[in-house]
Amino acid sequence: MPVIQEITKKLVSENIHRAVNDVFRTMLARQPEFVSETLHDAGAHAPAAAAGAEANRPQIVGTVGFIGDVTGLIYLYFDLGFARLATGHLLGMTEAELEAADDEVVNDAIGELTNMTVGSFKNGFCDAGYPCKLTIPSILRGNNLRIEPISSAIRDSFCFQCAGHRVVIDILMKVGD
Amino acid sequence: MRYKLLTVDDSKTVRMIVRKAFKGYDCEILEAGNGVEGLAVASKEMPDLILLDVTMPVMDGVEMLTKLKSDPALKSIPVMMLTAEGGRDHVLKIAKIGVRDYLVKPFKEDVLIEKTGRIIDLKPLSDAPAKAKSIFDPATILVVEDKPAIIQQIQDGLKHTPWKVHGVAAQGEAIDFCTRTPPDLIVVSLSLPEESAFALFRLVRTNMKTKYTPVFALVVKTETAQQQQAQTVGFSAIITKPIDLGDLEAKMAKAMNLDTSQRYYALEGDTFIMRLPENCAPAVLAEVADYMKGKFAQAVDAGQNKVVIDIHQLKALHMGVIKLLFQAMQTCRDLAMHFVLVGNPQIITECKGFEDTRGWTFYESIEEAKANLGKSPAAAQLAAT
Numbered sequence: 001m002p003v004i005q006e007i008t009k010k011l012v013s014e015n016i017h018r019a020v021n022d023v024f025r026t027m028l029a030r031q032p033e034f035v036s037e038t039l040h041d042a043g044a045h046a047p048a049a050a051a052g053a054e055a056n057r058p059q060i061v062g063t064v065g066f067i068g069d070v071t072g073l074i075y076l077y078f079d080l081g082f083a084r085l086a087t088g089h090l091l092g093m094t095e096a097e098l099e100a101a102d103d104e105v106v107n108d109a110i111g112e113l114t115n116m117t118v119g120s121f122k123n124g125f126c127d128a129g130y131p132c133k134l135t136i137p138s139i140l141r142g143n144n145l146r147i148e149p150i151s152s153a154i155r156d157s158f159c160f161q162c163a164g165h166r167v168v169i170d171i172l173m174k175v176g177d
Numbered sequence: 178m179r180y181k182l183l184t185v186d187d188s189k190t191v192r193m194i195v196r197k198a199f200k201g202y203d204c205e206i207l208e209a210g211n212g213v214e215g216l217a218v219a220s221k222e223m224p225d226l227i228l229l230d231v232t233m234p235v236m237d238g239v240e241m242l243t244k245l246k247s248d249p250a251l252k253s254i255p256v257m258m259l260t261a262e263g264g265r266d267h268v269l270k271i272a273k274i275g276v277r278d279y280l281v282k283p284f285k286e287d288v289l290i291e292k293t294g295r296i297i298d299l300k301p302l303s304d305a306p307a308k309a310k311s312i313f314d315p316a317t318i319l320v321v322e323d324k325p326a327i328i329q330q331i332q333d334g335l336k337h338t339p340w341k342v343h344g345v346a347a348q349g350e351a352i353d354f355c356t357r358t359p360p361d362l363i364v365v366s367l368s369l370p371e372e373s374a375f376a377l378f379r380l381v382r383t384n385m386k387t388k389y390t391p392v393f394a395l396v397v398k399t400e401t402a403q404q405q406q407a408q409t410v411g412f413s414a415i416i417t418k419p420i421d422l423g424d425l426e427a428k429m430a431k432a433m434n435l436d437t438s439q440r441y442y443a444l445e446g447d448t449f450i451m452r453l454p455e456n457c458a459p460a461v462l463a464e465v466a467d468y469m470k471g472k473f474a475q476a477v478d479a480g481q482n483k484v485v486i487d488i489h490q491l492k493a494l495h496m497g498v499i500k501l502l503f504q505a506m507q508t509c510r511d512l513a514m515h516f517v518l519v520g521n522p523q524i525i526t527e528c529k530g531f532e533d534t535r536g537w538t539f540y541e542s543i544e545e546a547k548a549n550l551g552k553s554p555a556a557a558q559l560a561a562t
Contacts, residue, residue: 112191116282119261119263119281120263120281123261123262126267127264131264131266133232134232
């Protein structure tokens with residue numbers, strides 16, 4: 001597995017910064033600001049808890065995986081307020097139109113933002129010699145969501161601030177088989 | 178709707194963004210949520226372009242593309258990939274199957290429009306034939322000329338119109354202006370240095386926002402070689418210096434597809450007015466004649482049967498005007514409308530000098546004409562003739 005050593009924390013960090021910047025600037029016309037990075041040793045964490053009291057607010061979490069020479073799953077945690085703001089901007093909808101629309105509209109928009117972010121992230125690996133393909137997005141809704149990765153997974157969490165809201169990105173990755 | 182675009186994406190969000198992006202263009206958007214649906218819609222509707230995602234449930238974009246390209250009936254439909262799958266190898270693999278372009282998400286709507294415009298002749302909706310802007314509506318004119326005196330001359334010459342004339346001196350400034358505010362018409366001086374007028378013309382034509390904007394070439398009357406070059410390249414009109422501002426205005430109105438009929442025809446109270454301007458050049462007469470039947474018919478349709486033919490602004494009578502007036506009178510007779518004439522002393526005198534117009538009766542003001550309309554023996558006689 002010669003590739004394991006080559007996927008460095010730096011490469012992961014650069015890829016996610018580029019992906020978040022590209023997607024948020026292009027699709028939402030917002031400049032995200034990096035807040036913090038959490039390096040996890042092992043075990044279960046609730047990355048959204050890093051955002052403090054915001055973790056207790058209603059959240060929408062978009063998830064997209066990638067499979068290939070490098071395999072992983074990325075979660076994007078949006079609080080509901082920001083998810084609605086982002087959906088309105090993406091689709092050119094007013095607050096009233098969003099209010100009248102189904103929750104599915106917001107879910108789908110967050111799914112697509114996650115898809116674009118993870119796509120941009122993993123394309124960096126493809127170009128570095130680790131071909132992999134995206135999976136179909138899925139969405140979770142709830143409060144204080146907590147995931148438990150398997151012990152062999154590499155895990156990094158990044159927190160960004162955008163339009164006064166926090167967006168937490170949790171990356172779980174495994175290189176090779 | 179001229180063109181059909183099929184967006185195949187499992188994300189309703191992307192399909193809605195695509196629909197939003199093309200809202201201002203003359204095209205119909207068809208949608209499908211996966212490759213199976215995409216092939217079905219493509220077979221039924223034969224779209225002019227397919228925007229195709231890769232990662233989708235049921236049938237992914239690569240499989241759909243492969244099936245599409247192996248179907249003799251569908252293989253000629255151009256496909257643009259619109260996907261988050263952007264790794265180099267992946268793009269190359271898909272390109273080999275046969276795609277016209279590849280746009281990686283995230284994407285700007287402008288870029289999608291630009292790339293689409295390279296595949297199909299996408300037209301902004303505002304340029305569709307239904308457009309009916311009037312001569313009294315505001316318009317933005319961009320004049321690209323490095324001589325401020327010429328810009329000033331055009332601004333002064335058009336200041337009676339509701340058009341806003343902006344002057345810039347160089348190609349770069351013109352591009353910036355077009356990006357910020359796509360103008361309704363562009364006038365470019367061919368005397369700009371290093372043939373930059375032609376470079377600007379090409380840029381204007383490749384930009385989706387200005388692709389159909391009329392572009393006039395401004396050139397010295399004796400520079401025939403440049404005029405020929407401008408015609409060959411496809412400039413919408415050639416305006417020669419010294420500028421005939423009346424001619425420029427008429428050409429601009431025509432190029433912007435403006436309805437100029439309100440200059441010559443108006444409904445005032447219960448009377449329909451046909452009015453000729455001070456100078457009736459052949460272009461003006463042709464314009465008045467073009468609108469005549471339709472405008473008179475509209476008036477009749479609206480219940481009007483009184484017409485004032487107002488030529489009091491006219492400076493000189495000539496055969497073109499006389500022919501036009503006869504045509505108007507005949508139209509009135511055909512539609513059983515009562516009409517009277519309003520003229521100035523000079524025109525009235527000139528009319529006495531021609532055999533055909535000697536018998537015409539004029540009033541000196543519209544008010545007087547209106548007051549006598551219907552009870553004037555002359556009018557009654559003419560209408561009955």
